[in-house]
Each structure stands twice: as structure tokens, then as C-alpha cells.
Amino acid sequence: MIPRPGLFSDLSGSYELSSGATVSGDLLDAVRLALPMLDLRPGDSGEIDVRRDPALGEEAYRLTTGSRGVEIAAGGPAGAFYAAQSLHQLLPDASYRLAGGGSWPVPGVRIEDAPRFGWRGLHFDVARHFFPKREVLRLVDLMAMHKLNRLHLHLVDDQGWRVESKAYPLLHEVSSHRPRTAVGHHRDPVTYEEIPHGGYYTLDDLAEIGAYARARNVTVVPEIDVPGHASAILAAYPALGATGERYDVLDRWGISPAILSPLPPTVEFLTTIFDELIGALGETPYVHIGGDEVVLDHWAASAEISAYRDSLGLATVNDLQGWFLRRLADALAERGTRTVVWDEAFVSGGLRQDTLVMPWRGMGVGRRAAAAGHDVVATPVFPLYFDYAEAASADEPLAIGEAITVADVAAFRPAPEEWTDEERAHVVGVQAQLWTERVPDARTVDYRLWPRACALAEVAWSGTAADGFEGRLERHLGRLDAIGVEYRPLAGPHPWQRRRPHRPGVVRVDAVLERIDAMTHDAESTRPSM
Structure with missing residues (x-):
């Protein structure tokens, strides 16, 4: 990944993320904007769950992926946006093309990250x-x-x-x-x-x-x-x-x-x-x-x-x-x-x-x-x-x-x-x-x-x-x-x-x-x- 996260750990399990997946939580707009190719839909219980964690800085985030889906904790909208950018880099290169639809495997990882410079x-x-x-x-x-x-x-x-x-x-x-x-x-x-x-x-x-x-x-x-x-x-x-x-x-x-x-x-x-x-x-x-x-x-x-x-x-x-x-x-x-x-x-x-x-x-x-x-x-x-x-x-x-x-x-x-x-x-x-x-x-x-x-x-x-x-x-x-x-x-x-x-x-x-x-x-x- 570029830039490399502060902490990156491989986990067992994976998840298949498809276009039209659901996203839930209080920072979901930032995630949807960062992943337009997924056409994410708001839901009560999302495949991507994003929550605000006041203990984190505005641009900081935690990202966990595995067999149960994707969990994001972020200090604010910027952190949620950057977590979604990191999630995107876990997907194949084809996910960066404009062609709609698709399904991509997400490997199991845990990322904890925050920028050195503002x-x-x-x-x-x-x-x-x-x-x-x-x-x-x-x-x-x-x-x-x-x-x-x-x-x-x-x-x-x-x-x-x-x-x-x-x-x-x-x-x-x-x-x-x-x-x-x-x-x-x-x-x-x-x-x-x-x-x-x-x-x-x-x-x-x-x-x-x-x-x-x-x-x-x-x-x-x-x-x-x-x-x-x-x-x-x-x-x-x-x-x-x-x-x-x-x-x-x-x-x-x-x-x-x-x-x-x-x-x-x-x-x-x-x-x-x-x-x-x-x-x-x-x-x-x-x-x-x-x-x-x-x-x-x-x-x-x-x-x-x-x-x-x-x-x-x-x-x-x-x-x-x-x-x-x-x-x-x-x-x-x-x-x-x-x-x-x-x-x-x-x-x-x-x-x-x-x-x-x-x-x-x-x-x-x-x-x-x-x-x-x-x-x-x-x-x-x-x-x-x-x-x-x-x-x-x-x-x-x-x-x-x-x-x-x-x-x-x-x-x-x-x-x-x-x-x-x-x-x-x-x-x-x-x-x-x-x-x-x-x-x-x-x-x-x-x-x-x-x-x-x-x-x-x-x-x-x-x-x-x-x-x-x-x-x-x-x-x-x-x-x-x-x-x-x-x-x-x-x-x-x-x-x-x-x-x-x-x-x-x-x-x-x-x-x-x-x-x-x-x-x-x-x-x-x-x-x-x-």
C-alpha cells in the first residue's frame, strides 16, 4: 500500500465485496465518496460498518477486514475517507477502472493508521x-x-x-x-x-x-x-x-x-x-x-x-x-x-x-x-x-x-x-x-x-x-x-x-x-x- 500504514497485520479469512454492498454507521458518506465504483447503499447493518471513535485524531482510522465484512473506526470524516482509500488498495487493480459492477475479494487485515504531518x-x-x-x-x-x-x-x-x-x-x-x-x-x-x-x-x-x-x-x-x-x-x-x-x-x-x-x-x-x-x-x-x-x-x-x-x-x-x-x-x-x-x-x-x-x-x-x-x-x-x-x-x-x-x-x-x-x-x-x-x-x-x-x-x-x-x-x-x-x-x-x-x-x-x-x-x- 502507498502510503504504507503505521500498522498492517494480516488476518485469516477474507470477504467478497460486491457492487451494491451496504454501508452503515455515522460516517458512511465519506466512505461512499471514496469508493464510488461500489455504488454503496446505506443500510441498518452494513457489509461495511463505519463508526466514529472520539479517541482517534480527525485523520486517524482503524480498518479491520475478514470473513464478517469490513469494520472502520475513524476520528472524523477525513479518517473514514482515508480508511476507505486503504480498503480500495486491498482490491484488485481492476477496481480502479470506471466500468461499473463487479465483485472483488478483500483479504483479512488489520490496519491502524494516522498521518505524521498535517x-x-x-x-x-x-x-x-x-x-x-x-x-x-x-x-x-x-x-x-x-x-x-x-x-x-x-x-x-x-x-x-x-x-x-x-x-x-x-x-x-x-x-x-x-x-x-x-x-x-x-x-x-x-x-x-x-x-x-x-x-x-x-x-x-x-x-x-x-x-x-x-x-x-x-x-x-x-x-x-x-x-x-x-x-x-x-x-x-x-x-x-x-x-x-x-x-x-x-x-x-x-x-x-x-x-x-x-x-x-x-x-x-x-x-x-x-x-x-x-x-x-x-x-x-x-x-x-x-x-x-x-x-x-x-x-x-x-x-x-x-x-x-x-x-x-x-x-x-x-x-x-x-x-x-x-x-x-x-x-x-x-x-x-x-x-x-x-x-x-x-x-x-x-x-x-x-x-x-x-x-x-x-x-x-x-x-x-x-x-x-x-x-x-x-x-x-x-x-x-x-x-x-x-x-x-x-x-x-x-x-x-x-x-x-x-x-x-x-x-x-x-x-x-x-x-x-x-x-x-x-x-x-x-x-x-x-x-x-x-x-x-x-x-x-x-x-x-x-x-x-x-x-x-x-x-x-x-x-x-x-x-x-x-x-x-x-x-x-x-x-x-x-x-x-x-x-x-x-x-x-x-x-x-x-x-x-x-x-x-x-x-x-x-x-x-x-x-x-x-x-x-x-x-x-x-x-x-x-
């Missing part, structure tokens, strides 16, 4: 390349199958704005598309695919995504990345920028100098956007506001912004960035929502203490954030950036660099043993990132995510990949085949997956890590000069 996430960049609602819903289903529970949607970047706004309609009318897109490796001369690219989610789409995810115990974490990465916003509303100049929606990759102004009209704009997002998604316990890769030169050069900084009693533009992000976090807190940022925002200082930090540049800066009392979601480039190739081979599709393998992900420890107990207690979870500069379609999404996300699921649920993971993964691939996931085979890509090969050896992960280490070994090294 945040078990996948980040999906829909700004660089847009993916329609159906692909987001499919990803939610695959996450739920693997007991992943946080979908971080990167909705905004220089290359596109991906959500409808009633208050600022030019965002989806102007900023949601670009006339062309850069192709090829970033070290190559820039060439373009002269085809317009774009798309956005309506507020009704977001409401549907939010409800669909919640029903499957997945929380959507929307990201509005500010104050940098702002070309798309300033294509629609240039007055919100530090200079007032209009930008085009960026058609190439990399960091842009485009930056929002920190003045009150920008704060008002963003709080209005937050209200629209939260109103559409429904329950939104987290909003990510970015704070990464910000070029502060335009703030430093602006007399108006400098005067505003002085009026606030702030010494540097870095202090102003910290103030700006804290002001947004305060607004979100007033709406019952907790703020999440990338690690540069922590380095700039001034964050609310309840702000979650994602240390993409490595667990060194993550440790500093944890020591400062911030909760941390482990997100380091190595081994959790799934836009890197899985092998240093010319057969691999175009990627930003090479190589992050399934084994690398499985070996990751989100709460390192060398940290203090207090620091480790601040690691609330782990998340992999799929940036989509070089992920143009849904088939490539499958290839990049799976089966590396299977290893992520095991690490996130258990804290470490258990012994025998490789063998269990090979067995698990049959389930992905049945669902129709176009994953990367463990032996390498199929011939039809060898699209747009990159040159092996162009960018290696170790070289990237050396550069990141130089950026982060000293907090002051990340502060731009005035």
Missing part, C-alpha cells in the same frame, strides 16, 4: 501554463487517492493571471493571456511559439473546485504572488505599479523587475481580490502571498515610495517589503485566513508570527524560520521541485535541469534529525512543487508528477519512506495504469514521451544547490542594496 501538499503552477478546471479536479482525485491534502494553486505570475475578478475585470480580460510563449532551454537563444496562450477560472469554477476538494479532504491554498512577479497585473492596471508604466504579460521565463507599489491603493486592491477569492472558494484557511524573487530597485528609486517608507519609520526597502506583506497578512487574519509565504519573505523580516514559511531554497533557511517560531512546510528545490528531469538523459522531455529521482524523494526527511525538538515541532508538513514553464499540457503533468508524487505521499504520511517502498511502488503502478495516469515508467520514458529533449548536463541539481546556498547561507546576502 500538511501533505502538491503545488500546481497554472500561471505559466493554464490548465482547465477538469485537470484540477482530476489532480484532486489523484491526491485524495494518495492521502495528500493541500492543493497549492499558483494563480498569478508574470506570465498570466488565472482568476476572474468582478471588481477588476481587466485582470481576466487582459492579463489572462499572452500572444506567444518562449520555448527551449533557458540557456539557449530565446525562440518563441507564435501561438496565443491563456485561460482563467471563473469565480464559479473556483467555487466548484473548492467544494470538490473539500469533499475529498483536500484544502485549496490559492497563491497571489506579490509584490514581485507582477507583469500580468500591471498589464491591466499599471497605476498599481511602482513606476506607473505599463507592462506586457511576459512571454518568456525568468525574473521580471515589475513590482507593485506598496502604497495604500495596492493594499486596497489586494484585499478586494482576497475577498473575491475567499468568497468563491468558501472555507479558505490559508492564502499564499508569495514574497519571493522581488526586485526592489523601483521602490528604492521612487521618491513617493521613499517618502511613504519614511512616514512609516522604516529604514530600508526590505523593511518596507516586510511591512507590506505583514499588512496583507493582517487583512487575511481579519478574514479568518492564515498567510503563507516563500522563504525570502521571512528573510526580509517583519512577518506575523503565525505566518507559515515555505523554504524553497533549502532546509537551512527553513531551520532559521523554525527557530524563529514560524511553522514551516518543507519545500526545498532538492528533492521537491518536480519540474526537474528524473534522469540525466537525452531521452527525457525538456526540463529546467536534472535530475531528481523517485529515490531522492523517498529519501527526504522533512524534519531532519539534527534539528532540535522545538525546531522539528514547527515542521507542519511537506509539499512538492510543479512549476510549469516547461510543462505545456496535461500529459506532461502526469509524467512529471507520477510516480515521484507517490514517494512524496509516503514521506508526507509517514515521515519517511518505509522499507520495501520500491516493491510496493511497482505494485502500485498497476493502479495508476487502471486510472489512466501517464506516469514516467521506472525504466525511463516510453518512445512517445520523449518530447522536446533537452541537452543532458546543461543544468545539474548540485549546481543549482550551490547557487542557492550562496544566496541563503547569510540572511543579509539576500538584501538588495539601497
Whole structure:
């Protein structure tokens, strides 16, 4: 099973579970949702009996199968849902196909299980390349199958704005598309695919995504990345920028100098956007506001912004960035929502203490954030950036660099043993990132995510990949085949997956890590000069 349960014992006996079986108890809706192929019917005495056990945590469960049927005890709906996912993995691969009907043997087992981390996430960049609602819903289903529970949607970047706004309609009318897109490796001369690219989610789409995810115990974490990465916003509303100049929606990759102004009209704009997002998604316990890769030169050069900084009693533009992000976090807190940022925002200082930090540049800066009392979601480039190739081979599709393998992900420890107990207690979870500069379609999404996300699921649920993971993964691939996931085979890509090969050896992960280490070994090294 993936992820492997905390306790798994074989029992004697088995049970034949058929479509149309009955389910009874006080958490039956969660079980029915997790096992749609069984078309389970409520009954007074079910073949599957599911009960709430207040002694268990919300996501914890016990599952017992044998000749008398299936018994589930769970701390809440999430635990019952995950018990049903484990029950599904006891059935043959054919049970994952959409064909209705059937009867499957259930072996006798006893499982006792609970997650190690509360945040078990996948980040999906829909700004660089847009993916329609159906692909987001499919990803939610695959996450739920693997007991992943946080979908971080990167909705905004220089290359596109991906959500409808009633208050600022030019965002989806102007900023949601670009006339062309850069192709090829970033070290190559820039060439373009002269085809317009774009798309956005309506507020009704977001409401549907939010409800669909919640029903499957997945929380959507929307990201509005500010104050940098702002070309798309300033294509629609240039007055919100530090200079007032209009930008085009960026058609190439990399960091842009485009930056929002920190003045009150920008704060008002963003709080209005937050209200629209939260109103559409429904329950939104987290909003990510970015704070990464910000070029502060335009703030430093602006007399108006400098005067505003002085009026606030702030010494540097870095202090102003910290103030700006804290002001947004305060607004979100007033709406019952907790703020999440990338690690540069922590380095700039001034964050609310309840702000979650994602240390993409490595667990060194993550440790500093944890020591400062911030909760941390482990997100380091190595081994959790799934836009890197899985092998240093010319057969691999175009990627930003090479190589992050399934084994690398499985070996990751989100709460390192060398940290203090207090620091480790601040690691609330782990998340992999799929940036989509070089992920143009849904088939490539499958290839990049799976089966590396299977290893992520095991690490996130258990804290470490258990012994025998490789063998269990090979067995698990049959389930992905049945669902129709176009994953990367463990032996390498199929011939039809060898699209747009990159040159092996162009960018290696170790070289990237050396550069990141130089950026982060000293907090002051990340502060731009005035």
C-alpha cells in the first residue's frame, strides 16, 4: 500500500465485496465518496460498518477486514475517507477502472493508521501554463487517492493571471493571456511559439473546485504572488505599479523587475481580490502571498515610495517589503485566513508570527524560520521541485535541469534529525512543487508528477519512506495504469514521451544547490542594496 500504514497485520479469512454492498454507521458518506465504483447503499447493518471513535485524531482510522465484512473506526470524516482509500488498495487493480459492477475479494487485515504531518501538499503552477478546471479536479482525485491534502494553486505570475475578478475585470480580460510563449532551454537563444496562450477560472469554477476538494479532504491554498512577479497585473492596471508604466504579460521565463507599489491603493486592491477569492472558494484557511524573487530597485528609486517608507519609520526597502506583506497578512487574519509565504519573505523580516514559511531554497533557511517560531512546510528545490528531469538523459522531455529521482524523494526527511525538538515541532508538513514553464499540457503533468508524487505521499504520511517502498511502488503502478495516469515508467520514458529533449548536463541539481546556498547561507546576502 502507498502510503504504507503505521500498522498492517494480516488476518485469516477474507470477504467478497460486491457492487451494491451496504454501508452503515455515522460516517458512511465519506466512505461512499471514496469508493464510488461500489455504488454503496446505506443500510441498518452494513457489509461495511463505519463508526466514529472520539479517541482517534480527525485523520486517524482503524480498518479491520475478514470473513464478517469490513469494520472502520475513524476520528472524523477525513479518517473514514482515508480508511476507505486503504480498503480500495486491498482490491484488485481492476477496481480502479470506471466500468461499473463487479465483485472483488478483500483479504483479512488489520490496519491502524494516522498521518505524521498535517500538511501533505502538491503545488500546481497554472500561471505559466493554464490548465482547465477538469485537470484540477482530476489532480484532486489523484491526491485524495494518495492521502495528500493541500492543493497549492499558483494563480498569478508574470506570465498570466488565472482568476476572474468582478471588481477588476481587466485582470481576466487582459492579463489572462499572452500572444506567444518562449520555448527551449533557458540557456539557449530565446525562440518563441507564435501561438496565443491563456485561460482563467471563473469565480464559479473556483467555487466548484473548492467544494470538490473539500469533499475529498483536500484544502485549496490559492497563491497571489506579490509584490514581485507582477507583469500580468500591471498589464491591466499599471497605476498599481511602482513606476506607473505599463507592462506586457511576459512571454518568456525568468525574473521580471515589475513590482507593485506598496502604497495604500495596492493594499486596497489586494484585499478586494482576497475577498473575491475567499468568497468563491468558501472555507479558505490559508492564502499564499508569495514574497519571493522581488526586485526592489523601483521602490528604492521612487521618491513617493521613499517618502511613504519614511512616514512609516522604516529604514530600508526590505523593511518596507516586510511591512507590506505583514499588512496583507493582517487583512487575511481579519478574514479568518492564515498567510503563507516563500522563504525570502521571512528573510526580509517583519512577518506575523503565525505566518507559515515555505523554504524553497533549502532546509537551512527553513531551520532559521523554525527557530524563529514560524511553522514551516518543507519545500526545498532538492528533492521537491518536480519540474526537474528524473534522469540525466537525452531521452527525457525538456526540463529546467536534472535530475531528481523517485529515490531522492523517498529519501527526504522533512524534519531532519539534527534539528532540535522545538525546531522539528514547527515542521507542519511537506509539499512538492510543479512549476510549469516547461510543462505545456496535461500529459506532461502526469509524467512529471507520477510516480515521484507517490514517494512524496509516503514521506508526507509517514515521515519517511518505509522499507520495501520500491516493491510496493511497482505494485502500485498497476493502479495508476487502471486510472489512466501517464506516469514516467521506472525504466525511463516510453518512445512517445520523449518530447522536446533537452541537452543532458546543461543544468545539474548540485549546481543549482550551490547557487542557492550562496544566496541563503547569510540572511543579509539576500538584501538588495539601497
